[in-house]
Amino acid sequence: MEILKVKDYEEMSKKACSIMIEKMNSLERPVLGMATGSTPEGLYQQLIRAYQEEKVSFKQVSTFNLDEYVGIERENPNSYHYYMKDKLFGHIDLLPENAHLPNGNAADLDLECWEYENKIRNAGQIDLQVVGLGLNGHIGFNEPGTPFSSRTQVINLAESTRKANARFFASLNEVPTQAITMGIDTIMESKQILLLVSGKKKADPLARLLNGEVSEDFPASILHRHPSVLIIADEEACQYV
Numbered sequence: 001m002e003i004l005k006v007k008d009y010e011e012m013s014k015k016a017c018s019i020m021i022e023k024m025n026s027l028e029r030p031v032l033g034m035a036t037g038s039t040p041e042g043l044y045q046q047l048i049r050a051y052q053e054e055k056v057s058f059k060q061v062s063t064f065n066l067d068e069y070v071g072i073e074r075e076n077p078n079s080y081h082y083y084m085k086d087k088l089f090g091h092i093d094l095l096p097e098n099a100h101l102p103n104g105n106a107a108d109l110d111l112e113c114w115e116y117e118n119k120i121r122n123a124g125q126i127d128l129q130v131v132g133l134g135l136n137g138h139i140g141f142n143e144p145g146t147p148f149s150s151r152t153q154v155i156n157l158a159e160s161t162r163k164a165n166a167r168f169f170a171s172l173n174e175v176p177t178q179a180i181t182m183g184i185d186t187i188m189e190s191k192q193i194l195l196l197v198s199g200k201k202k203a204d205p206l207a208r209l210l211n212g213e214v215s216e217d218f219p220a221s222i223l224h225r226h227p228s229v230l231i232i233a234d235e236e237a238c239q240y241v
């Protein structure tokens, strides 16, 4: 696991963007893993700019998102479908059929998870997976206690995660209680992982990730066992590192 310390959120976003562009431009059919949350928003703005400046095209790219809430309509601004369209997909030349997110409204959620796994498998390996760090160490929505061997599944969201994400909703009551998430083992099969960490709220979890033991109590700790992880973290997040 390698860590790149940068000054601030903007520098983190720009660095992540240049790594993604390099990856996309080096492959014929790049497969990218996307994350949501506040952290990658700046990265997505940089990618849009790079596309507008014709530094990159997404025509040959396929994407797979880490997760989606259960029971929220795609058109709901809090869905991750909406987020991706709003923050990235609606502004680039990615073909709609190549953008994949789990369907949190599927009639049969277990079948949906299985089909999502198959789609990833059929696309080959994910070349570069962007990941954020949950305050409790979750990656995707894999909450503490999730087996490292997990594949894409329906997960019950931790109360602390619902509270952390309540800022996007009208009230805590509206935050879904479940989500579909790529499993930990699914994420670990990506060829390369880019973990973005920004802000003082992430200082504790980042220190635990770097100094703590590998344990299912802190899902991100599994990344120590991946052969190619780059963490880009800003000064605020690095204050205890």
Ligand code: GLP
Residues within 6 Å of the ligand: 035, 036, 037, 038, 039, 040, 066, 067, 131, 132, 133, 134, 135, 139, 140, 141, 161, 165
């Ligand atoms: C969210 C998402 C994760 C994200 C993490 C951190 O709940 N499911 O994919 O990486 O929590 O979010 P943020 O970037 O807003 O701190």
